[in-house]
Amino acid sequence: MRKNYILDLLKNDERLDGRKLDEYREIEIEVNPVSKAEGSARVRIGKTDVIIGTKMDFGTPFPDTPNEGTIKSEAEFMPIASEDFESGPPGEDAIELARVVDRAIRESQCLDLKSLCITPGEKVWSISLDTIILNHDGNLIDAATIGAMVALLNSKIPELEDDKIVRDKHSGKLPVSSKAVNVTVCKFEDKFILDPTREEEEVFDTKMCIGVRDDGKVVSIQKMGPGSLKDSEIYDMIDIAIKKSKNLFKLVGKDGKKDI
Amino acid sequence: MRKNYILDLLKNDERLDGRKLDEYREIEIEVNPVSKAEGSARVRIGKTDVIIGTKMDFGTPFPDTPNEGTIKSEAEFMPIASEDFESGPPGEDAIELARVVDRAIRESQCLDLKSLCITPGEKVWSISLDTIILNHDGNLIDAATIGAMVALLNSKIPELEDDKIVRDKHSGKLPVSSKAVNVTVCKFEDKFILDPTREEEEVFDTKMCIGVRDDGKVVSIQKMGPGSLKDSEIYDMIDIAIKKSKNLFKLVGKDGKKDI
Amino acid sequence: MRKNYILDLLKNDERLDGRKLDEYREIEIEVNPVSKAEGSARVRIGKTDVIIGTKMDFGTPFPDTPNEGTIKSEAEFMPIASEDFESGPPGEDAIELARVVDRAIRESQCLDLKSLCITPGEKVWSISLDTIILNHDGNLIDAATIGAMVALLNSKIPELEDDKIVRDKHSGKLPVSSKAVNVTVCKFEDKFILDPTREEEEVFDTKMCIGVRDDGKVVSIQKMGPGSLKDSEIYDMIDIAIKKSKNLFKLVGKDGKKDI
Amino acid sequence: MGKTEQKMIANGKRLDGRGPLDLREIEMKVGVIPNANGSSYVRFGKTAVIAGVYGPRPLFPRFLRESDTGILKVRYNMIPFSVDDRKRPGPSRRETEISKVIRMAFEGNLFLKNYPQTGVNLYLEVIEADGSTRVTSINAASLALADAGVPMRDFVVGLSGGKIDGTLILDLNGLEDNNSDADMPMAVLPTKKEVTLLQMDGRMNPEELKDLIKHVIDASGAIYEKQAEALRKKYIE
Amino acid sequence: MGKTEQKMIANGKRLDGRGPLDLREIEMKVGVIPNANGSSYVRFGKTAVIAGVYGPRPLFPRFLRESDTGILKVRYNMIPFSVDDRKRPGPSRRETEISKVIRMAFEGNLFLKNYPQTGVNLYLEVIEADGSTRVTSINAASLALADAGVPMRDFVVGLSGGKIDGTLILDLNGLEDNNSDADMPMAVLPTKKEVTLLQMDGRMNPEELKDLIKHVIDASGAIYEKQAEALRKKYIE
């Protein structure tokens, strides 16, 4: 019934909470809420609440990129965030989220991984990017990608003394040269909406999560959900995402301050 | 009922598919079907279908054999192969198969592990031998051991450049000096059969899997199933296995070509 | 009913097996029953039966103590010991036992970890202390701590030849300078008992496990069970534990011989 | 097979001699796993996948049967020696994600609502990986489901597009995948020309991205023909 | 933050300027996780914990419902970047033990017998760890359970005591924890002045130990007031 009500509203381009179809809920960004992290961000989009942090440690480079640091992204859908989440190792949704966030960051080439080499072929900085969901009310990927970007932009590199990591001193900021965000466009019949709530996600179950770089290039796409899309619909969704990304980039300023 | 029918036939030394008691189904061997593997083999015995491959990587030697490479055997009973197999870590049957294959190879001393030493005590070649079951219609161990032998006989050693593995060049073939096979002899009352189908395995549930080297030495035995065996029966089973192994060795020619 | 009977007896300061409230069952200590272990002990308290062993291997020191060896304590509640135990990774009770034993040993500073350094910052002796429960009839932590202490007191350090561990020669004994035990004090209403059987543990479900060093210092405490304790009760329990520890220290002689 | 300094396209030809929109040699076969209800073998160049379908069959354990729809399970798995460096058994994070997106590529295309309390298990085994394994798997899945007689609204065709040295290409091999500017696996319903899987990694302007999507959809028809032919072959035999 | 050679108390003051029995700045907030039935945020200095409670709700799967009492589950978890060296996801042995002792600190304080066949799930997420995380978690738990309306005999207050440079102190921070002679987390029922959690690590004479226990119990009243105030605040708003 709730579903039908959502669909009825949709006929008039209306949503439960009064938003326009392409309107985000209020976004609130907190920079470096966790001082133990090299960088961190808390992002709330409406009732959705995520916290993202980076930790830097020694790692070994991949054999085919011996002069580059590494970054890995993980996500936990902690049971505190929703009655639908369970304790245990990450399920397919958490893995997908982490990988989609990772892809937007990685493919945007925003991070100068070469500068994170310590000893070529042997020792590099390895960045762990962890996404923690505190409250799930939809649109987790957009929130997590904003958080990842803000956390990276505000990460400090720990100092090295005698080959040891000294976490309370810093040798500089992580070199981040561009920004990327994900804009998830949801579809039901011929309507597209942005920033779905959890309730809306059950109705608009076919979506594309589109990673956009701040120069307007598309850096990643993930079609999600069981439905099928016409080519023209895909084109529209790409255009909507690129357009909306500009608003998001304003939030993710280089200083990470919230300006909405 | 099916079981009773099998047992009725048995009284006249007959089998469901018309074979003699000691007759194998048609054996088909494909050499190096997977070019990414250092060596590989696909073996079909009737409807049983397995694929075995070797990969070589750097490893550390065991403390008591610092000058020898290592070999480890694993098997996956993938759910594609049978409605009885489940996803997940290897169960006891997969572990047993891998270990019985391993034992025949290892105890036959067919592989010159000393030649696989790179830096004594520190770095050696480590061979992974993986058995994948694609379709299970009985007699998996015999098929897997043939496949392992053919894969080893046809494995090339990757080249080393600046201490790195270059997989598309080769420094030679794996040094294999003899051959071993497993012949599984199944028993019901006073009858022995070879190469059981899956149906027959349920009836002939007591068996001995006998590893034989091409000089006629027995290199390994695994009694399987819940039944008990008289000494004279064991002796007969050993003789049957040694005799039949000669036919199998013809298949596992040094060049690995199928010649049956 | 059994529970009520235990409580009825308690009113007269009596117990099922006739013991006084602060009386232990007979304690039997076997020194080095397992010769493969660096040191070992089997401890029986009544029908409770545990076996503890140490193994020494190479390890890396913790970054903040580069000149110290390490010790880690693990426990298995093996299904052989009780119909309530199940196969599988350690549950919370086994983890708690291992950590409470560990804490008494570690906080008593009885072991000179500095003497276990091989190459500062790189290679140290790492001691594994394993507790195996063979039969569970209550008071596992007291039994396990006695066993750990006896095993440590009787552990020999393997010799090093060419940087390799030679287990059948020894370069001396583990340097243990003091002793610690755990005394578990159980409470029901205003009564305290020591050394509960498994049956009694179900009734006296609030307890404090108090680690005492042989100079009378308290080195660790773990309040267990769902009940609450008044401050005066806690004080009494501490006094009871310190007093009783003196009897236990007599058992845990430096030579580890049983003298009760 | 890592990154290389080499030019990937010279004189309008790719390193393996193909034109930008050429596909590799394709082999499709149905009915390769006797125990399965449906199965197939699909090869694009050196990338080879075997698919097996078990079901529809009653769900087990029973409490799963409360569901009012059929359930599709997908396992995409690379065998250990299908890649350069041995892949450890057990599902990696990558395989878990791919299993999910492949499930999404098929779920809306099956009539699962018509099969309450039943399950369809689709197993995809990558025998050798030389790029485009997930789209090769999709072709194998489509054939295996058809072979098992699982009703589908349409076939599902898999094909990857990409961009390399500034040129749009189709059907990336492993070396191209590692050196591309963009890589885009897609699943297409060939009759309706609709997309059920689309992933992209790389950097593309929206216009070239749209062009590439169009190229993939256009090329899907030819693969569809091969699927149909493989099925016909089996049933003629 | 390892061991240091530094004196930890100088001129009667701790390194962060506190007197021996002073607590750090405390922040308590209720209702921070909208999806949970009850939730809270508690901060002692830089140590911050978020608690969420789901339930009481029917146990699942059904065979668990044979139990004649309600079941409290506790998960104490440190998020990966809450500590200096990244904490791997998944419960460590330390976290498993702490989850158990926290459960024991609450189990006798709830009326679980009145809720047969139901479960209460308490999740404690350590957002940042600078010492005394388990007692901070206990305060958060007490608030979240109250916020969820789970009936309790009394509030539960968490506070750590310790001994450092020969001085008894309260509310250890991370640096103090690593350099203390003794560390003692406690949970106290503030009205009844009874103890439901007590752990100690270190070396103490019985007399100073008893003094320290007394100090913690005495100080619990002030924390209780803060809990009550945080709850009042929510219901006034």
Next chain:
Amino acid sequence: MGKTEQKMIANGKRLDGRGPLDLREIEMKVGVIPNANGSSYVRFGKTAVIAGVYGPRPLFPRFLRESDTGILKVRYNMIPFSVDDRKRPGPSRRETEISKVIRMAFEGNLFLKNYPQTGVNLYLEVIEADGSTRVTSINAASLALADAGVPMRDFVVGLSGGKIDGTLILDLNGLEDNNSDADMPMAVLPTKKEVTLLQMDGRMNPEELKDLIKHVIDASGAIYEKQAEALRKKYIE
């Protein structure tokens, strides 16, 4: 204890002074685990095993009870300090295989069909390992099952044979095991002289292999006597 250059047999004697077909000192005791329904301790030289049996008892959870036969579960486990290099807790591949072959050595010897819906759990804990652990376990299992009153067609005797320096031997110790040309653990029903476990590793001509099998079967009678004596002892006491 690795390989050695040493001769393993000199002047017809093994390094520990035994003749080729001599067994080590054997100790057998019944009823060592009070909580178990049956239990035993068996030692061959320094190799020591404790066995415990729980059952027959109803299977749990209930859906397992559909089975029309009793179920025997076997867990063979080495405790961490039973071997030179610490064995990590949790079943290794080797232990999983040995658990299976031991189960097979007993399954046909019990009347499991007479106990539908019940389970017998057999736990074998190797306390110290100096060769021949699985056959020592078999003797312990036989005694523990008898002690638990589980009806058996026959006792089951475990004994290992081997070949070393060209000589056939019985009851290999750890050093011999590591330096043998062949190692053959067996389980024998001593009355019927039938074999329920036979594994072999090594290189043997069929004739010497048959001789060795005969030696093991012949020697099983003496071990059977010791089992019977151990049981008698318990029931006399």
